[in-house]
Amino acid sequence: MSLTPDSEVRSRDELVAFVRELHQDYLRRGHEWENQSLDHFLEALAAWMADSPGWYRNFGKQLPAEGDWTFLARALQAATIYE
Secondary structure (H helix, E strand, O other): OOOOOOOOOOOHHHHHHHHHHHHHHHHHHHHHOOOOOHHHHHHHHHHHHHHHHHHHHHOOOOOOOOOOHHHHHHHHHHOOOOO
């Protein structure tokens, strides 16, 4: 599972495939994730989304004003490691 700063998720189908890949990664190595419980995962998701303007700024990207599929995919992935 890899979503680089330059990766784009351009459709609902691509997002579905990404979430399925994320799920498979959890089944294989969820014990290595920083946020292993749903409680911690959701808290990290909310925290990363709140702090995401800094992430976008650090990578020289513009935070989409209305959000997009890629934003959601990045948020989900970030929640696996974000504290």
